[in-house]
Amino acid sequence: MSLASAYTVLAPFYDRVVSGATRPLRQASLAHLPAAPADVLLVGVGTGLDLPHLPAAHRYTGVDFNAAMLARSRPRASGLDFVAVRGDAMKLPFADACFDCAVLHLIVAVVPDGRAVLQEAARVLRPGGQALLLDKFLRRGRPAPLRRLLSPLAARVATRLDVVLEDALDGLPFGVVSDDAAAFGGWFRQVRLLRT
Ligand SMILES: C[S@@+](CC[C@H](N)C(=O)[O-])C[C@H]1O[C@@H](n2cnc3c(N)ncnc32)[C@H](O)[C@@H]1O
Numbered sequence: 001m002s003l004a005s006a007y008t009v010l011a012p013f014y015d016r017v018v019s020g021a022t023r024p025l026r027q028a029s030l031a032h033l034p035a036a037p038a039d040v041l042l043v044g045v046g047t048g049l050d051l052p053h054l055p056a057a058h059r060y061t062g063v064d065f066n067a068a069m070l071a072r073s074r075p076r077a078s079g080l081d082f083v084a085v086r087g088d089a090m091k092l093p094f095a096d097a098c099f100d101c102a103v104l105h106l107i108v109a110v111v112p113d114g115r116a117v118l119q120e121a122a123r124v125l126r127p128g129g130q131a132l133l134l135d136k137f138l139r140r141g142r143p144a145p146l147r148r149l150l151s152p153l154a155a156r157v158a159t160r161l162d163v164v165l166e167d168a169l170d171g172l173p174f175g176v177v178s179d180d181a182a183a184f185g186g187w188f189r190q191v192r193l194l195r196t
Helices: 003-030 067-077 114-124 145-157 165-169
Strands: 039-043 059-064 081-086 099-105 125-136 174-183 188-195
Touching: 003 067, 003 099, 003 125, 003 145, 003 174, 003 188, 039 114, 059 067, 067 081, 099 114, 114 125, 114 165, 125 174, 165 188
Parallel strands: 039 059, 039 099, 059 081, 099 125
Antiparallel strands: 125 188, 174 188
16 A cells, blocks of 8 residues: 555544644744744645634645545635645655744654655745654664664555654754754654745
């Protein structure tokens, strides 16, 4: 089964499993959206669990490669300027430098190549824009044998478990503004990046 098919199977259950545990983490991350009206991209928007936490001030674009997940996001966008786009997070269907903020919640560790997602985020962000990450990342050099063992299987059905953010970011035009433990003893991290 491909990752895209896996998310078609997961779509009807996703909110029940993920919504409650991630709500406070989403709120904390999204508190860093710009104050002034901005173009905001939600990469791997999924069923739109971030949407109820978004202020109406901005213009939002949600991109996801799975139609079943994306379809669930639309009803959540009531009252927002929101467009849902089918597309690949590793090859975004947008021009260079057309967003002020990229929300990367539970996507960098999900895709086979998290660095490609970050590279694409850097491409579509305007200099001075920011990326808001929320995901599970290993620290460099941390053994985490069980996660490394299970990662190839988990990657096929939902997410990788062995992504080292520092490796994925290496050489990309981002500065780290903040990097905070969010949950599960710091495995989930809330990270803010500035597009330099
Ligand atoms: C774990 S869910 C996260 C959804 C949402 N961001 C959230 O925080 O609840 C991962 C989402 O990424 C999407 N996805 C996975 N790989 C993708 C890719 N290469 N391009 C676009 N979307 C992708 C899946 O369809 C799914 O909706």
